[in-house]
Structures are given as C-alpha cells and as structure tokens.
Amino acid sequence: MKNITYHKSVITQDRRAELMGQHGCVLWFTGLSGSGKSTVACETEKMLYAAGIKTFILDGDNLRFGLNSDLGFSEEDRNENIRRIAETASLMARAGLTVLVSAISPKENQRENARKIISPYAAFVEIYVDAPLDVCAKRDPKGLYKKAAAGEIKEFTGVSSPYEAPEYPDILLKTDEMTVEECAKKVFAYHDFLQNADHVTEVMVNTAVEAGKRILEIYNTGFSVEYKSDSSPLTDADKAADRYINETLAKEFPDFARLSEETADNKKRLENDCCFIIDPLDGTKEFVSRNGEFTVNIGLAHCGRAIGGAVYIPVTGEIYYAFNGRGAFAGKADGSVKIFDPETRISVSDKTEKLTFLCSRSFLDEKTKAIAEKYKDRIEKTVQCGSSIKGCFIAEGKADCYYRFANSYEWDTCAMQAVAECAGGVFLQCDLSPMRYNRKDTLNAKGFLIVNRKENIWTI
Numbered sequence: 001m002k003n004i005t006y007h008k009s010v011i012t013q014d015r016r017a018e019l020m021g022q023h024g025c026v027l028w029f030t031g032l033s034g035s036g037k038s039t040v041a042c043e044t045e046k047m048l049y050a051a052g053i054k055t056f057i058l059d060g061d062n063l064r065f066g067l068n069s070d071l072g073f074s075e076e077d078r079n080e081n082i083r084r085i086a087e088t089a090s091l092m093a094r095a096g097l098t099v100l101v102s103a104i105s106p107k108e109n110q111r112e113n114a115r116k117i118i119s120p121y122a123a124f125v126e127i128y129v130d131a132p133l134d135v136c137a138k139r140d141p142k143g144l145y146k147k148a149a150a151g152e153i154k155e156f157t158g159v160s161s162p163y164e165a166p167e168y169p170d171i172l173l174k175t176d177e178m179t180v181e182e183c184a185k186k187v188f189a190y191h192d193f194l195q196n197a198d199h200v201t202e203v204m205v206n207t208a209v210e211a212g213k214r215i216l217e218i219y220n221t222g223f224s225v226e227y228k229s230d231s232s233p234l235t236d237a238d239k240a241a242d243r244y245i246n247e248t249l250a251k252e253f254p255d256f257a258r259l260s261e262e263t264a265d266n267k268k269r270l271e272n273d274c275c276f277i278i279d280p281l282d283g284t285k286e287f288v289s290r291n292g293e294f295t296v297n298i299g300l301a302h303c304g305r306a307i308g309g310a311v312y313i314p315v316t317g318e319i320y321y322a323f324n325g326r327g328a329f330a331g332k333a334d335g336s337v338k339i340f341d342p343e344t345r346i347s348v349s350d351k352t353e354k355l356t357f358l359c360s361r362s363f364l365d366e367k368t369k370a371i372a373e374k375y376k377d378r379i380e381k382t383v384q385c386g387s388s389i390k391g392c393f394i395a396e397g398k399a400d401c402y403y404r405f406a407n408s409y410e411w412d413t414c415a416m417q418a419v420a421e422c423a424g425g426v427f428l429q430c431d432l433s434p435m436r437y438n439r440k441d442t443l444n445a446k447g448f449l450i451v452n453r454k455e456n457i458w459t460i
Contacts, residue, residue, distance in 0.1 A: 123325025299414025
C-alpha cells in the first residue's frame with residue numbers, strides 16, 4: 001500500500017448522475033437459497049428498465065463463474081465473496097447505475113460490511129427475501145437441499161450453516177405470501193422514492209427553517225415557561241414550532257406517520273414503514289437560558305432506520321441536512337436553499353489523535369467525565385454545547401466524538417444520526433448496537449455515541 005496512490009476522477013459523481021438522469025443505488029437481495037431472490041430481482045429489473053432506469057444485476061451464482069471463480073465456501077471465502085460483490089456494486093453505483101445484487105449473504109456482519117463499502121457513495125437498500133425453510137426446500141430449484149440433507153454439501157446455509165436474518169431490513173418480502181409481481185412493485189416503489197429524495201429533503205429543510213422563524217419570534221420577546229410531568233421545560237415556542245411542522249408534513253406527506261415530542265403519540269405509526277421523527281425545539285433548556293444552542297430537528301425513518309434529516313439552528317441560521325445515498329450538507333438558510341448542492345457537502349474528519357471531544361452542556365455525567373479522563377491523551381480540546389448541534393459539528397469535521405450515557409428520546413437523535421452517518425460518521429448505541437426508530441418505546445435507554453471514525457469508539 002505504500003507505493004500506490006489513489007487518483008480521483010475529474011468527473012464528479014454528481015456530474016455523472018446528471019448525465020445519467022438518475023442516482024446510483026444498490027438493491028441488495030438477501031435470503032435463503034430458494035427464497036426467490038434472483039426471481040424477484042429479475043422482475044424488479046424489468047420494471048425499472050421499462051421506467052427508463054439504467055440497471056445491472058450482480059447474481060451471486062453468476063459471479064462465481066468469473067470474478068469469484070477462485071473462491072470456495074469456507075467462512076473466509078464467503079466473506080471475501082461478499083466483499084468483492086460489494087466493491088463491484090459500489091463502483092457501478094458510483095457510475096450512476098441501479099445495481100441489483102442477489103446473494104445469500106448469510107451473516108449480518110457481511111451485509112453491514114457491504115453497507116459500509118457502498119453507502120458513502122450510493123443508497124444501500126437491504127431487501128430480505130423471506131420464505132420459510134420448508135418452502136425453500138420444496139422449491140429447491142437447484143436440488144441443493146436434497147444434496148445437503150444427504151450430506152453431499154457441507155456448510156449449506158439454512159441446513160448445516162446458519163442464516164442470520166436481518167432484524168431491520170429496509171424492505172421485507174415474504175415470498176410465500178406475496179406474488180413475484182407484488183414483491184417487485186414494492187421494491188420499485190421504494191427505489192422511486194429514493195430517486196425523488198430531492199422533494200422530501202427540500203420539504204424537511206424548508207419546514208425546519210420556517211419553524212425556526214416562529215421560534216425566534218418568541219425567543220426575541222418575553223415568554224413564559226411551564227414544566228411537563230418529567231420536569232422538562234415547555235414554552236410557547238415548542239408548541240408553535242410543533243404545530244407548524246406537523247401541519248406542514250401532514251399536508252405534504254399524508255401517507256407518512258409522524259412522531260413528535262410535543263404531540264400525543266398515535267401508535268398507528270408503528271404500522272407505517274415511513275415515519276417523521278420530530279423535535280420542534282431541541283434544547284428547550286438552552287432556549288430558556290438564551291444561549292442560542294437549540295435546534296429544530298426533523299428526521300425521517302424507514303423501517304426503523306434513520307434515512308434522512310434536517311437540523312436547523314435558528315440563532316445562527318445554519319442548516320444541516322442529509323439523505324441516504326445523497327450525502328450530508330450544510331449551509332446558511334439566508335434564502336432559498338439549493339438542495340444537494342455539491343459545493344455544500346460535508347464530511348467527518350479523519351483524525352484519530354488530537355481530537356475535539358464534545359460533551360453536553362445540560363447532561364455532563366460521571367461516565368462522560370470518566371471516558372474523557374481515560375482517553376485524555378488523544379483529546380486535544382473539550383467543548384460543551386447543547387442540542388443536536390453536537391452531531392452536526394462532528395458531521396462537518398469541527399469535532400470528532402460525543403458520548404451520551406444519559407437517557408434521550410428518538411426525536412433527540414433521528415435527524416442528527418442521519419446527518420452524522422451520511423457524512424461518514426459512526427452512530428451507535430453505547431452497547432455498540434444500531435439505533436432504531438419508530439419503536440413502541442421511544443426512550444433511548446442505552447445511550448449513544450457519535451464518532452468520526454470507528455477507531456474512536458471507546459469503552460470505559
């Protein structure tokens with residue numbers, strides 16, 4: 001690696017997308033042999049092609065005739081098989097194609113590694129093609145289950161080797177209950193949604209900015225403070241912003257669910273794949289103390305995953321926003337914001353030493369102090385600030401790590417997570433499990449961490 005240099009193309013990915021008339025995307029079909037991965041992928045490609053979308057299928061079996069012909073079926077070779085497929089899909093998506101990958105990819109870490117390889121450049125859509133083992137065995141299009149049962153195939157996924165089903169896939173297709181056409185239509189619809197991310201992102205950004213204007217009108221005058229049952233403050237600014245955001249999103253996206261801190265929770269949201277996660281005024285304590293460190297947060301979750309978000313800082317006029325596969329961006333909301341302007345793209349720093357360590361102005365606990373003390377040799381500067389500004393600073397490369405051990409809620413983190421992850425950052429719960437959204441229990445009880453690089457994931 002010492003004697004090689006990475007050369008960047010003078011043609012940017014945005015220019016390629018403009019020429020192609022579409023944004024690169026990877027539709028990753030995972031499931032047992034016989035579940036219907038290749039069948040659904042082919043039907044989906046037919047629909048996409050008919051709609052003018054430029055596509056290519058990477059089938060796991062087909063690739064073993066060429067690219068991966070030197071690999072066997074040991075765990076090491078299977079991991080390498082998925083890595084090569086992911087790297088190939090990433091390159092093709094960067095060129096602007098919609099790539100349909102059909103590969104068993106039985107392990108969660110294999111699929112997460114594929115996501116890490118692809119997601120910095122294109123939307124990665126994990127599609128779980130789910131069919132019961134007995135149904136797959138009855139279909140047995142290749143006769144593999146019979147051979148596995150007879151002991152002729154060792155380490156066969158689903159029989160003698162485990163399959164780790166995705167807990168939160170982006171799309172779930174139950175092929176024993178749905179027709180091939182129904183499955184393909186569901187994938188096609190989500191792909192269409194991703195291709196039209198400009199509209200939903202623009203609405204989130206403009207709504208956050210307009211809500212921020214209403215907050216400032218109250219911030220710059222006198223206001224009273226009341227306290228909720230959990231002793232947290234509530235002001236007219238919280239209520240005004242909440243009312244405006246909910247009314248706007250309900251009008252623009254009537255089919256999407258909404259979860260907001262200041263609105264009674266409607267559990268019907270749990271039945272909806274898409275849910276806006278809203279904190280109309282994140283950092284009410286900072287608002288009351290008038291230090292300016294409060295934000296408007298509008299996040300969007302799909303099947304439990306934070307896929308988009310807008311975070312607006314009313315006092316400074318700074319807007320941060322992101323969407324899965326399109327990147328993270330920041331700028332001043334001093335006029336019409338040009339959505340996905342490549343000149344405003346942001347990314348995390350690559351630092352592993354001399355780090356800027358963020359801590360909360362309102363929730364500085366003993367665990368945070370302990371971790372800062374343990375890793376003090378790697379910390380150059382410690383900065384206190386409020387609300388979701390912390391995650392945005394990491395996304396922009398102004399800071400590098402933040403650990404929150406105290407409780408928070410979904411609306412505190414969703415938009416910030418989308419921004420941090422789309423900028424290349426790592427966002428996990430403190431037990432290192434993924435943070436999910438649109439849950440029955442909205443409390444983030446495990447805490448969370450945001451770091452610029454995985455090397456900066458620390459333990460006490």
